[in-house]
Amino acid sequence: xxxxxxxxxxxxxxxxxxxxxxxxxxxxxxxxxxxxxxxxxxxxxxxxxxxxxxxxxxxxxxxxxxxxxxxxxxxxxxxxxxxxxxxxxxxxxxxxxxxxxxxxxxxxxxxxxxxxxxxxxxxxxxxxxxx
Ligand SMILES: Nc1ncnc2c1ncn2[C@@H]1O[C@H](COP(=O)(O)OP(=O)(O)OP(=O)(O)O)[C@@H](O)[C@H]1O
Numbered sequence: 001x002x003x004x005x006x007x008x009x010x011x012x013x014x015x016x017x018x019x020x021x022x023x024x025x026x027x028x029x030x031x032x033x034x035x036x037x038x039x040x041x042x043x044x045x046x047x048x049x050x051x052x053x054x055x056x057x058x059x060x061x062x063x064x065x066x067x068x069x070x071x072x073x074x075x076x077x078x079x080x081x082x083x084x085x086x087x088x089x090x091x092x093x094x095x096x097x098x099x100x101x102x103x104x105x106x107x108x109x110x111x112x113x114x115x116x117x118x119x120x121x122x123x124x125x126x127x128x129x130x131x
Pocket of ligand 1: 099
């Protein structure tokens with residue numbers, strides 16, 4: 001793929017190829033990282049309930065939190081992969097890099113968890129109002 005800043009690689013705009021790259025990255029994350037898969041599944045269950053009941057504010061809030069969590073998980077995985085690509089030897093520098101990356105992901109996961117808990121409570125209230 002052409003690097004627009006360095007002027008290297010292929011020219012042209014290929015939206016389909018971009019979508020394929022995005023799906024490929026998501027496939028790696030979801031297939032090989034169970035901690036991403038189960039979080040996405042939890043969000044999907046609650047999101048589909050809000051979608052069904054047309055609770056758009058709750059839907060959008062949880063969707064935003066899920067996107068933020070997924071983004072943090074993906075960046076964390078990419079940084080870990082770069083570290084492991086450079087060296088699999090024990091290294092204090094690698095430890096610092098991975099720990100900082102994990103901390104960034106952890107903050108986003110914590111916020112996602114809080115929002116998921118609040119929204120799950122909303123779902124339970126929704127059902128108790130119906131029955
Ligand atoms: N090469 C290394 N040298 C020193 N410490 C390391 C090294 N690799 C990993 N660690 C330590 O182990 C922790 C976990 O790293 P690892 O690459 O195993 O991530 P992980 O537990 O698989 O994370 P995730 O669940 O997000 O994929 C790091 O945060 C770091 O403290």
